[in-house]
Amino acid sequence: MRHPVSTAQEALELVSSVESTIEDLMVEHTERRDHWYFQDFIPWEQGRNYVDEPWDPSHATLRPEVCDALVVNLLTEDNLPYYYSLFQPFFGQDHPLTKWSRLWTAEEGQHAIAMRAYLLTSRNCDPRALEDQRMSTVETGWFGNFGDIAQMFCYTSAQELATRISHRNAGVKSDDETAHALMSKVARDENHHFIFYRGVAQAMFDQNPNLMVLSLREVLNNFAMPGTGIPGFQRRALKMAKLGIYNLRIHAENIVDPLVKFWKIGDLTDLSPEAAAAQEEIMAMVPDMLERAEKFERRVERSAKRATASV
Ligand SMILES: [Fe+2]
Ligand SMILES: [Fe+2]
Numbered sequence: 001m002r003h004p005v006s007t008a009q010e011a012l013e014l015v016s017s018v019e020s021t022i023e024d025l026m027v028e029h030t031e032r033r034d035h036w037y038f039q040d041f042i043p044w045e046q047g048r049n050y051v052d053e054p055w056d057p058s059h060a061t062l063r064p065e066v067c068d069a070l071v072v073n074l075l076t077e078d079n080l081p082y083y084y085s086l087f088q089p090f091f092g093q094d095h096p097l098t099k100w101s102r103l104w105t106a107e108e109g110q111h112a113i114a115m116r117a118y119l120l121t122s123r124n125c126d127p128r129a130l131e132d133q134r135m136s137t138v139e140t141g142w143f144g145n146f147g148d149i150a151q152m153f154c155y156t157s158a159q160e161l162a163t164r165i166s167h168r169n170a171g172v173k174s175d176d177e178t179a180h181a182l183m184s185k186v187a188r189d190e191n192h193h194f195i196f197y198r199g200v201a202q203a204m205f206d207q208n209p210n211l212m213v214l215s216l217r218e219v220l221n222n223f224a225m226p227g228t229g230i231p232g233f234q235r236r237a238l239k240m241a242k243l244g245i246y247n248l249r250i251h252a253e254n255i256v257d258p259l260v261k262f263w264k265i266g267d268l269t270d271l272s273p274e275a276a277a278a279q280e281e282i283m284a285m286v287p288d289m290l291e292r293a294e295k296f297e298r299r300v301e302r303s304a305k306r307a308t309a310s311v
Contacts (some may be wrong), residue, residue: 005214011148022096025199033192035304038114041182047121059123062174065239067124069170072236075111075137076227083143086152104193111186118182133231140229147218150211153204154219157197160253162225164190165254169245202263209268210275217278220285242300252289
C-alpha cells in the first residue's frame with residue numbers, strides 16, 4: 001500500500017477546492033472529444049463463425065508479440081469496473097468528479113468493445129483463451145491502494161498518458177492499417193483523459209504544492225500499470241518492452257519527464273523541508289530511469305547477438 005502523505009480529509013478538501021476547475025475541464029473535454037463509433041473500424045467482412053471454423057494460431061495475421069500486446073491492452077481496458085470505483089466513494093452523485101467518472105467510464109467502455117471486436121473478427125487471438133483471461137483478470141481485480149485521493153490524480157495523469165502511449169505504439173508496431181487506425185483512435189481518447197487529470201492535478205499543485213509533491217513522489221516510486229493482475233503479465237510486459245511498445249525508456253521520456261516539466265516540479269519554491277526532499281528525489285528520477293533503461297537495452301542487444309550467432 002502506498003503511504004498516505006496527508007490526512008484523508010486534507011486531500012479531500014484539496015480536491016473540493018478545485019471543484020470549479022474540474023467543471024471547466026469537463027466542459028473543455030466534452031467540447032474537444034470526438035464522438036466516434038467503433039463499428040466503423042472493424043473489418044467485419046473478415047468475420048467467420050468460430051463453431052464451424054474453430055480458431056487456429058495460423059489464422060492470426062499479426063506478429064505473435066503484437067497480438068500479445070493488444071490482448072494485454074484489451075484486458076487492461078476490461079478492468080474498467082475497478083477504475084470506475086476509484087472516485088466513487090468520495091462525493092455525492094451531483095459532484096463534478098462523480099459526473100466525470102461516469103463520462104470517463106462510458107468512453108473507456110468503448111475501448112474494450114472495439115479492441116475485442118477487432119481481435120475476434122480478424123482472428124488475431126484465441127477467443128476462448130481471451131475470455132478465460134478476462135474472467136481471471138476481472139476476478140483478480142485491481143485495487144490501486146492509494147494513500148489518499150490526491151495520489152489518485154497523480155496516478156491517473158501518469159496512467160492515462162502511459163495507456164495512450166502503449167495503445168499508440170501497439171498500433172504502430174502492428175504493421176496493419178486497420179489495427180493502426182483503431183489504436184490511434186483509442187489513444188486519442190486516452191490523451192483527452194490525460195489532459196483532464198493533468199489539469200486537475202495542476203490546480204491541486206497550485207493550491208497545495210507541498211502535499212502534491214509528496215503525493216507525486218509516492219506515486220512515481222510505486223508506479224505500476226493497472227494490468228498487473230493479467231495472467232502472465234510480467235512475461236508479456238517484457239515482450240512489450242523488447243518490442244518498444246512500453247518500457248522503462250518510454251516511461252521516463254514519454255511519461256515522467258513531460259509530467260515533471262508540465263507541473264514545473266523543479267521550479268516549485270517555498271516548499272516544506274519534506275516536500276523539498278521529495279522534489280529533489282523526483283528531479284533525479286528521469287536520469288536514473290534512463291541509466292537503468294540503457295542497461296536493459298544493452299542486455300537485450302547482447303542476447304539478440306548471441307541468438308544470431310547460434311543460428
Ligand atoms: Fe481506455
Ligand atoms: Fe483513458
